[in-house]
Amino acid sequence: MEKLKIAVSSCLLGEEVRFNGGHKRHRWLTHTLGEYADFVPYCPEVAIGMGIPRNPIRLIQTDSGTRAVDTDDATRDYTDALRDYAESVLPELDDVDGYVLMQGSPSCGMERVKLYNRHGIPEKNASGIYAEVIMQHRPWLPVEESGRLTDANLVENFVQRLYVYREWRTTRPWQSAKTLIDFHARQKYLLMMHDYAAYKRLGQLLADLKDKSRLEAIGHDYLEGLMTALKQVPKRGHRVNVLQHVMGYFKQELSDKEKASIRRSIEQYQAREVPFIVPVAMLKHYAYLHGDRFPYLMNQTFLNPYPEALGLRNPI
Numbered sequence: 001m002e003k004l005k006i007a008v009s010s011c012l013l014g015e016e017v018r019f020n021g022g023h024k025r026h027r028w029l030t031h032t033l034g035e036y037a038d039f040v041p042y043c044p045e046v047a048i049g050m051g052i053p054r055n056p057i058r059l060i061q062t063d064s065g066t067r068a069v070d071t072d073d074a075t076r077d078y079t080d081a082l083r084d085y086a087e088s089v090l091p092e093l094d095d096v097d098g099y100v101l102m103q104g105s106p107s108c109g110m111e112r113v114k115l116y117n118r119h120g121i122p123e124k125n126a127s128g129i130y131a132e133v134i135m136q137h138r139p140w141l142p143v144e145e146s147g148r149l150t151d152a153n154l155v156e157n158f159v160q161r162l163y164v165y166r167e168w169r170t171t172r173p174w175q176s177a178k179t180l181i182d183f184h185a186r187q188k189y190l191l192m193m194h195d196y197a198a199y200k201r202l203g204q205l206l207a208d209l210k211d212k213s214r215l216e217a218i219g220h221d222y223l224e225g226l227m228t229a230l231k232q233v234p235k236r237g238h239r240v241n242v243l244q245h246v247m248g249y250f251k252q253e254l255s256d257k258e259k260a261s262i263r264r265s266i267e268q269y270q271a272r273e274v275p276f277i278v279p280v281a282m283l284k285h286y287a288y289l290h291g292d293r294f295p296y297l298m299n300q301t302f303l304n305p306y307p308e309a310l311g312l313r314n315p316i
């Protein structure tokens, strides 16, 4: 499988680009995801010429909106330069599958960055100036920040989005009605798990694709809806519902004992006794044994969402 291509805040890769000349190497990124991804580093503060080391900046609330300024001298304002740099980077981001941002940074932070009032007191949370431009202009791009990549559910969710978006980006399914509908069909159980209403809504969006001149625009709307739905971390009940749907395919193929054994593993997952991967692995086993009879199921992204060696789907 071809490697992912992921944009990353440079300091997370161990590059010594922080204001104090240090870095914030993220072990999971470099040691685990790095096996499956090529990284494209971006440090907006260095890119706009702030130098290393440099005075740190912070976000302040002003009459003209949120500004990123030097912590010692608020007249040194880097907001416009950071925004301009972000806009210059946007075309390059059409060739990546996602972006990992450094948490808490007034430039790179995805959310919950401190925003100071006129009295120097942090009042609200905001996004970093650079990150905000990226997320506004590429709302479909899978984006996550470093601090959240310690939560198993969020890691799984992010990796899932990376691979779905990579498939979209590389196979370009919006080029014909058939490929768009096939793509949506493959996401059925994944979407049912994340957001059933979105699955229905997106299906309706693809209901009339006769006008070829509108395919790209519809595909664009579809992508935004899809990536928004996949941001939702699936609830346990929705996961169970999908497991039961998948099991339904094998009703005729399985003995009573086999069915009882799968049901038991689903119940154990529901009771938080085993991780999600346990019933999924059982279902995959039977899917491979009997899969030639169920091509629709075998094509589902849900069965093979990302490389198994990443060891995801493990939260109990």
Ligand code: SF4
Residues within 6 Å of the ligand: 009, 010, 011, 012, 017, 018, 019, 042, 043, 044, 045, 046, 102, 105, 107, 108
């Ligand atoms: S958080 Fe962003 S701006 Fe700050 S050092 Fe890391 S890459 Fe550079």
